[in-house]
Amino acid sequence: MTPPTEPSKREIRPEKVEVILATDCGSTTSKARFFKKLGNEYRFVASGEAPTTVEAPFEDVTLGVRNAIREVEELTGHKILNPDGIITPTKGEKEGVDLYVTTSSAGGGLQMMVAGVVKTMTAESAERAALGAGAIVMDVMAVDDGRRPHEKIVRIRYLRPDMILMAGGTDGGNVAHVVETAELIDAAKPRPRLGIEFELPIVFAGNKEARGAVEGILGKTFALNVVDNIRPVLEFENTDPARNVIHELFMEHVMSHAPGYDKLMKWTPIPIMPTPAAEGKMFRTIAETYNTNVIGVGLGGATTNVYSIYENKFVRTVSANLGMSYSICNVLKEAGTENIVRWVPFDCLEKDLRNRLYNKMIRPTTIPQTVEDLVVEHAVAREALRLGFEHHKLLARPLRGVQRRRTIADIFEQRAFEESYIDMLQVDWLAGTGGLLSHGPRRAQSALMLIDGFQPEGVTKLAQDSVFMMPHLGVLSTVHPRAAIEIFEKDCLVRIGVCIAPRGVGKEGDIMRVVVRMSDNSVLEEQVDFGSIKAISLEEGEKAEVEISPYRGGDVGRGPGRRRKVVVEGGVVGIILDARGRPLVLPDDDDMRKQKLIEWFKALDAYPQRLYEMCGE
Amino acid sequence: MSSQAYTPGLKRKAATLVRKTRRLPVQGEVLVKKGDAVNSDTIVARAFLSGDVEVVNVAGLLGIDPWETSRYLLKKEGDEVKEGEPIGMVKLFFGLFKTRAYAPVSGTIERISDVTGQVLIRESQVPLEVDAYIPGEVVETFPNEGVTIEIPAAFIQGIFGVGGERKGNLMMIAENPDEVLTPKQIGSKSKGRILVGGALVTNDALQKAIKTGVQGIVVGGIDDHDLTTFLGYKIGIAITGQEDIPLTLIVTEGFGEIAMSEKTFSLLEKFDDKPVSINGATQIRAGVMRPEIVIPRPELVKKKLADFRGKKDFLEQGLLPGTPVRIIRKPYFGALGVVSKLPVPLQTVETESDVRVLEAELANGKRVIVPRANVEIIEE
Numbered sequence: 001m002t003p004p005t006e007p008s009k010r011e012i013r014p015e016k017v018e019v020i021l022a023t024d025c026g027s028t029t030s031k032a033r034f035f036k037k038l039g040n041e042y043r044f045v046a047s048g049e050a051p052t053t054v055e056a057p058f059e060d061v062t063l064g065v066r067n068a069i070r071e072v073e074e075l076t077g078h079k080i081l082n083p084d085g086i087i088t089p090t091k092g093e094k095e096g097v098d099l100y101v102t103t104s105s106a107g108g109g110l111q112m113m114v115a116g117v118v119k120t121m122t123a124e125s126a127e128r129a130a131l132g133a134g135a136i137v138m139d140v141m142a143v144d145d146g147r148r149p150h151e152k153i154v155r156i157r158y159l160r161p162d163m164i165l166m167a168g169g170t171d172g173g174n175v176a177h178v179v180e181t182a183e184l185i186d187a188a189k190p191r192p193r194l195g196i197e198f199e200l201p202i203v204f205a206g207n208k209e210a211r212g213a214v215e216g217i218l219g220k221t222f223a224l225n226v227v228d229n230i231r232p233v234l235e236f237e238n239t240d241p242a243r244n245v246i247h248e249l250f251m252e253h254v255m256s257h258a259p260g261y262d263k264l265m266k267w268t269p270i271p272i273m274p275t276p277a278a279e280g281k282m283f284r285t286i287a288e289t290y291n292t293n294v295i296g297v298g299l300g301g302a303t304t305n306v307y308s309i310y311e312n313k314f315v316r317t318v319s320a321n322l323g324m325s326y327s328i329c330n331v332l333k334e335a336g337t338e339n340i341v342r343w344v345p346f347d348c349l350e351k352d353l354r355n356r357l358y359n360k361m362i363r364p365t366t367i368p369q370t371v372e373d374l375v376v377e378h379a380v381a382r383e384a385l386r387l388g389f390e391h392h393k394l395l396a397r398p399l400r401g402v403q404r405r406r407t408i409a410d411i412f413e414q415r416a417f418e419e420s421y422i423d424m425l426q427v428d429w430l431a432g433t434g435g436l437l438s439h440g441p442r443r444a445q446s447a448l449m450l451i452d453g454f455q456p457e458g459v460t461k462l463a464q465d466s467v468f469m470m471p472h473l474g475v476l477s478t479v480h481p482r483a484a485i486e487i488f489e490k491d492c493l494v495r496i497g498v499c500i501a502p503r504g505v506g507k508e509g510d511i512m513r514v515v516v517r518m519s520d521n522s523v524l525e526e527q528v529d530f531g532s533i534k535a536i537s538l539e540e541g542e543k544a545e546v547e548i549s550p551y552r553g554g555d556v557g558r559g560p561g562r563r564r565k566v567v568v569e570g571g572v573v574g575i576i577l578d579a580r581g582r583p584l585v586l587p588d589d590d591d592m593r594k595q596k597l598i599e600w601f602k603a604l605d606a607y608p609q610r611l612y613e614m615c616g617e
Numbered sequence: 618m619s620s621q622a623y624t625p626g627l628k629r630k631a632a633t634l635v636r637k638t639r640r641l642p643v644q645g646e647v648l649v650k651k652g653d654a655v656n657s658d659t660i661v662a663r664a665f666l667s668g669d670v671e672v673v674n675v676a677g678l679l680g681i682d683p684w685e686t687s688r689y690l691l692k693k694e695g696d697e698v699k700e701g702e703p704i705g706m707v708k709l710f711f712g713l714f715k716t717r718a719y720a721p722v723s724g725t726i727e728r729i730s731d732v733t734g735q736v737l738i739r740e741s742q743v744p745l746e747v748d749a750y751i752p753g754e755v756v757e758t759f760p761n762e763g764v765t766i767e768i769p770a771a772f773i774q775g776i777f778g779v780g781g782e783r784k785g786n787l788m789m790i791a792e793n794p795d796e797v798l799t800p801k802q803i804g805s806k807s808k809g810r811i812l813v814g815g816a817l818v819t820n821d822a823l824q825k826a827i828k829t830g831v832q833g834i835v836v837g838g839i840d841d842h843d844l845t846t847f848l849g850y851k852i853g854i855a856i857t858g859q860e861d862i863p864l865t866l867i868v869t870e871g872f873g874e875i876a877m878s879e880k881t882f883s884l885l886e887k888f889d890d891k892p893v894s895i896n897g898a899t900q901i902r903a904g905v906m907r908p909e910i911v912i913p914r915p916e917l918v919k920k921k922l923a924d925f926r927g928k929k930d931f932l933e934q935g936l937l938p939g940t941p942v943r944i945i946r947k948p949y950f951g952a953l954g955v956v957s958k959l960p961v962p963l964q965t966v967e968t969e970s971d972v973r974v975l976e977a978e979l980a981n982g983k984r985v986i987v988p989r990a991n992v993e994i995i996e997e
Contacts, residue, residue: 067935071973074961075961149670149672149735150669150670150671150672153669153670153672154669175732176683176732176733176734177733179730179732179733180730180732180733180735183672183728183730183733183735183737184672186728187670187672187727187728187737187739188670189667191642191643213732321853321854326854326855326901327853327854329851329852329853329854329855330853330854332851332853333851333852333853334853351840351841351842352873354841354842354872355840355841355871355872355873356872358841358852358871358872359871359872359873359945359950361854361855361901362776362777362855362871362872362899362901363776363871363945363946363993364901365990366945366946366988366990366991367946367970367972367988367990367991368946368968368970369946369947369948369966369967369968369987369988369991370947370948370967370968371967371968372947373946373947373968374968439970441968441969441970442969608967608968608969610967
């Protein structure tokens with residue numbers, strides 16, 4: 001089958017592109033971003049947002065896209081829409097665009113089921129590949145997952161995924177178990193979520209010796225695609241072929257059947273990209289540009305996507321049902337009410353908090369108007385980030401089934417190979433995007449949410465997406481890298497500052513000292529008590545040399561208690577000295593906890609005075 | 618110019634033309650034709666779902682290698698088997714001992730695998746029937762898939778519900794929209810009915826309703842804790858309708874004790890004791906599927922309603938000065954009013970966010986500024 005719009009990059013002549021429109025059809029909101037070449041560089045001009053309309057009663061994604069674009073038209077006076085779609089190319093100064101691109105996670109995004117033979121080996125590799133392609137993984141099936149065959153059949157039938165990725169066996173290895181999995185899928189006869197008359201796409205990326213048998217079982221009933229083995233040998237994971245074919249099938253089989261996408265696909269000359277895939281592309285850009293380890297997060301309405309580019313390994317996880325609107329109550333369920341309440345500095349009845357969040361769940365497009373509501377949403381966000389990162393670390397770990405020689409150091413440190421390979425002391429950048437992080441009224445709010453959710457250690461640069469445009473730039477970069485990078489650097493990436501946080505816990509009375517030598521050679525000495533946080537102003541673009549003397553036992557990257565000298569870059573918040581300890585533990589006593597939260601919020605000037613008045617300060 | 622940047626609103630109409638498309642989840646047979654009159658219980662389409670599959674590890678049971686499976690089977694693919702019937706046998710010591718594998722269920726042998734040594738038995742097909750849900754006329758048929766039924770009716774959407782489609786006669790329990798529905802108000806007369814309460818229903822009242830055989834409850838609010846106790850689990854995302862519960866609950870306003878909107882209450886009051894069809898299914902994505910109460914009004918002339926349908930809905934028009942709205946977020950949660958101004962420039966609200974706002978004139982005459990995202994249009 002040929003996709004309704006073939007990628008036609010040939011038709012796009014980047015040098016002719018002056019006006020660009022990009023949209024993201026999110027699960028909650030459709031966001032339009034309008035870019036223009038101003039002088040010799042591409043810049044962000046305006047944005048518009050409107051509720052997404054992929055589901056009933058509208059069932060046409062383009063309505064929401066049009067509404068979002070109409071907001072841009074109102075704000076800029078630039079005419080973009082005509083009855084057929086987008087006016088392309090530009091006509092004069094105030095009409096049309098030269099390029100329109102879009103991403104989508106609406107209607108539940110790409111929902112996949114994956115299967116392998118061994119849960120911690122091929123099934124885990126398949127999960128990583130699906131997640132890497134920007135999918136939500138609904139279930140991971142394996143021969144050793146503890147479920148009986150008929151239970152798996154019932155489950156597969158119930159799920160109705162958009163696509164199945166099936167792995168299993170190294171090349172030349174086990175065939176029987178791979179065939180067994182194929183037989184179960186065939187017996188379940190799952191139907192695709194969209195379009196009941198279409199064949200469900202299945203990607204087989206397992207033992208090449210099993211291809212014939214798998215084709216025999218699944219080839220007639222399903223749209224079977226065979227690609228190179230995801231684990232040809234145990235020591236090597238080869239996710240790219242599977243990931244690429246998933247992207248093709250996403251367009252061909254999933255997007256083309258979603259309401260209104262047939263129209264949307266005709267509006268854009270390049271394929272619609274899953275939002276997490278586009279978002280991940282921009283986090284990779286940070287890692288490549290600065291040649292560094294990066295952790296990124298996209299905190300959305302339905303999902304939390306975490307990305308790590310660590311020692312050149314790229315892992316993306318999409319935590320379905322950890323989000324700030326539709327799935328806000330799932331965060332409540334997973335984290336527990338007490339874990340959310342712990343981040344709220346005022347008296348808050350658990351019952352009221354829960355009802356408040358349930359009301360957000362049933363009216364997901366509303367936004368906080370009061371500071372009280374804002375703080376409660378930020379409390380939930382911290383827990384969504386924490387849970388999303390925990391999920392991520394389960395997959396960002398060394399390949400299983402590979403024989404390793406344990407060193408003496410491993411034995412002494414009792415290092416387990418099951419643990420994530422991400423060492424927070426080695427993470428140089430922590431960056432966030434998504435409506436809530438990008439729209440935080442003060443950047444210090446996003447800084448605190450990222451720090452509390454991820455607990456960076458040592459010296460970590462903090463950044464965020466200015467107005468949520470990383471997915472837009474991700475898809476734009478596939479056809480116009482120059483525009484994407486220019487806008488990313490100048491208008492998208494907001495440098496919040498740097499977080500200096502020792503690993504380890506001190507005692508009351510312990511002190512972290514820093515000596516900051518500014519670029520004008522002025523010297524500032526600061527000390528922070530254990531349990532406190534402080535910010536030193538250092539503007540975006542400025543650099544300073546910082547000598548850090550952590551509290552006793554605290555490690556900032558040179559070993560416990562040892563000093564470290566480092567050059568840091570500034571940002572809108574500056575240098576954040578976080579001596580609250582790692583792991584960060586909040587006081588058990590309720591009054592002390594609230595007092596500490598207020599102290600931390602005030603130290604970073606994170607919220608308006610109204611909050612402190614509410615708290616009786 | 619109107620603005621579309623708002624939360625889609627809830628419908629509350631005394632008279633409209635309700636159309637319901639009834640589709641099978643898989644292809645099947647449509648049992649009625651265009652123009653037929655149906656009642657809410659009429660079966661309009663039927664399909665057969667393939668039966669469950671039982672996997673029998675025959676090679677393991679017989680102690681043979683997988684590739685020998687076919688050789689020792691007593692049945693072939695396509696054969697029917699009865700529960701307990703031998704499907705494979707191995708003779709040992711010149712036939713002195715016999716090891717058998719038995720069918721654990723009745724069904725048809727679907728697959729024999731000489732790779733895995735497994736046999737798949739498919740149980741018989743399960744019939745799946747779709748009823749009309751509402752009475753009315755079949756106005757459209759979709760071959761092998763289903764039909765559309767149309768009836769003039771009053772139509773009210775709730776904000777959240779649990780439980781699927783149910784039918785019964787409406788019964789006003791509350792006298793005022795701010796009353797709390799208590800177990801005492803539910804008696805034997807409530808059996809088979811759809812009860813209308815006020816501001817809150819407690820778990821105790823829900824349990825009494827189940828015991829009494831109530832079909833459904835429509836109420837302003839519920840505490841999340843009571844909902845969790847009622848369902849036996851916490852709801853994480855609002856995709857409902859498939860719960861295995863004996864009654865359907867529809868909440869019109871939200872979570873907590875919230876008086877049912879006066880207009881919704883009085884509209885329901887008008888149809889006390891009339892037959893209704895309700896569905897608690899809620900799917901909160903951007904377009905949203907809300908729970909609904911359909912009160913058929915066959916006495917209305919269809920043609921007039923068809924004319925009425927020609928008018929543009931508020932939902933299609935978007936926000937305009939004069940559009941009736943409900944504020945759905947603090948600090949004015951639940952307040953009703955009309956749009957008085959739609960300023961174009963972004964405005965700073967208490968959180969310090971710069972957002973698109975509207976000015977609403979509330980029922981008490983007070984004018985307030987709220988983010989456009991925090992209102993829903995009330996369609997009447």
